Amino acid sequence: MIPIVFIHIMGFKKILIVPFFLFFVTALPEVHSQENIITKKNLAFIEYPGFPQAHSSWGSIGYNSGNNTVYIGVTNHHDKVGFYEYSPGLREMKLNGFINNLGYLRPFQWQAKIHSKIVFGSDGIVYFTTDGGESREEYLMDHPQGYVGGYFMKWNPSTDQMTNLGMAMPFESLKDIDIDPATNILYAITYPQAHFIIYDPAKNDLRDLGRLASSHVPRVIFTDWWGNCYYVDWRQRLVKYEKGKDRLIFDKNSLPAFDGTPGSKIITGITAYAKDEKNNTIYIITYGAKIIAFHPQKEGIGTVDDLGGVADSEVIPQWGPYVPNLNLGNNGKLYYIVGGHGNYIKQDTGVLMEFDPKTHSHKIIYEYESDELAEASGSDIKDNEGNLYFAARRENKNTLDSHPFMIKFNPEKEVQK
Numbered sequence: 145m146i147p148i149v150f151i152h153i154m155g156f157k158k159i160l161i162v163p164f165f166l167f168f169v170t171a172l173p174e175v176h177s178q179e180n181i182i183t184k185k186n187l188a189f190i191e192y193p194g195f196p197q198a199h200s201s202w203g204s205i206g207y208n209s210g211n212n213t214v215y216i217g218v219t220n221h222h223d224k225v226g227f228y229e230y231s232p233g234l235r236e237m238k239l240n241g242f243i244n245n246l247g248y249l250r251p252f253q254w255q256a257k258i259h260s261k262i263v264f265g266s267d268g269i270v271y272f273t274t275d276g277g278e279s280r281e282e283y284l285m286d287h288p289q290g291y292v293g294g295y296f297m298k299w300n301p302s303t304d305q306m307t308n309l310g311m312a313m314p315f316e317s318l319k320d321i322d323i324d325p326a327t328n329i330l331y332a333i334t335y336p337q338a339h340f341i342i343y344d345p346a347k348n349d350l351r352d353l354g355r356l357a358s359s360h361v362p363r364v365i366f367t368d369w370w371g372n373c374y375y376v377d378w379r380q381r382l383v384k385y386e387k388g389k390d391r392l393i394f395d396k397n398s399l400p401a402f403d404g405t406p407g408s409k410i411i412t413g414i415t416a417y418a419k420d421e422k423n424n425t426i427y428i429i430t431y432g433a434k435i436i437a438f439h440p441q442k443e444g445i446g447t448v449d450d451l452g453g454v455a456d457s458e459v460i461p462q463w464g465p466y467v468p469n470l471n472l473g474n475n476g477k478l479y480y481i482v483g484g485h486g487n488y489i490k491q492d493t494g495v496l497m498e499f500d501p502k503t504h505s506h507k508i509i510y511e512y513e514s515d516e517l518a519e520a521s522g523s524d525i526k527d528n529e530g531n532l533y534f535a536a537r538r539e540n541k542n543t544l545d546s547h548p549f550m551i552k553f554n555p556e557k558e559v560q561k
Contacts, residue, residue, distance in 0.1 A: 205534075217243075
């Protein structure tokens with residue numbers, strides 16, 4: 145049987161004979177493509193050349209959209225810190241040098257690592273801070289042979305020149321940094337006393353707003369799209385520096401936590417974040433393994449939604465896993481790697497996770513033995529092609545050695561080194 149279709153053209157009825165197979169095809173409902181399947185071709189593990197003694201990279205990674213470059217600080221966790229840059233366009237990892245040489249540090253000014261994220265001014269200048277990060281800092285803070293203190297550093301990509309901007313506080317590390325992109329004013333947090341620092345590099349003006357925590361110093365600060373800066377106090381309450389009124393304000397309530405979460409997990413605060421400015425949301429992961437959607441306001445603290453835990457697990461406490469990293473894909477889903485510091489979903493296994501904020505559903509993408517992937521760090525690092533980056537490391541189970549590398553990941557397409 146051949147279907148007959150009547151159509152009207154300029155008021156005249158016409159008979160159109162349609163072959164059966166064409167009628168069948170056009171009559172089918174719209175077919176949507178299947179969800180993208182992530183394979184190992186969506187990931188690339190990229191090594192750091194020229195530093196065989198390298199141990200780790202911590203949170204010291206950031207993406208500069210101005211020159212389409214990822215910057216990473218890589219350390220031997222003692223006294224040598226390599227400053228690397230990766231070009232997604234050239235697919236090249238390059239060692240710019242070591243910060244003790246680039247920053248003209250004298251022996252007593254030694255720095256063990258960059259712990260802070262790497263941030264960027266509106267003019268493309270790169271900023272980070274330095275950290276003691278080993279026993280001379282932990283136990284000999286004011287000893288003549290101990291740790292002198294952390295520095296603000298800047299890197300000019302146009303001239304390949306590093307400048308030491310000076311020390312924030314004697315004997316204090318600088319654990320994290322962020323920037324107000326409108327003014328290029330820097331925010332920082334010190335260790336071990338958790339002082340909140342505001343520094344204007346253009347005016348060389350540094351202000352200490354005092355201590356915001358105690359006992360243990362949370363490792364992450366972050367800014368919103370208005371240039372306000374956020375931290376947490378010892379009760380895991382959000383603390384906001386509201387730049388418009390030059391004041392600190394404290395939330396009334398602590399961030400969500402699982403019942404029974406130990407105090408050590410509360411006071412250590414936030415481990416990672418990722419920003420979704422389009423939807424006025426900053427996603428946060430706490431040390432207590434909660435995923436939180438924070439909706440900032442220009443004035444006041446803003447609101448918080450509890451999205452649940454970082455994983456579905458009946459084997460370990462929900463507050464157990466450690467997640468010092470977070471990225472937001474162009475598909476609206478969150479990606480993070482669970483594991484490290486002895487806190488895993490599966491013992492000695494790094495797990496790459498996908499989380500859908502709309503459905504609160506988790507998906508395990510890959511599991512890696514710790515000699516492939518033990519831990520990863522880094523917050524909100526995405527290039528203009530939607531590639532996500534993590535500063536990772538693997539561990540040798542027999543020798544306990546650690547080896548750093550960078551992960552390049554795109555959940556929607558294959559990537560190349």
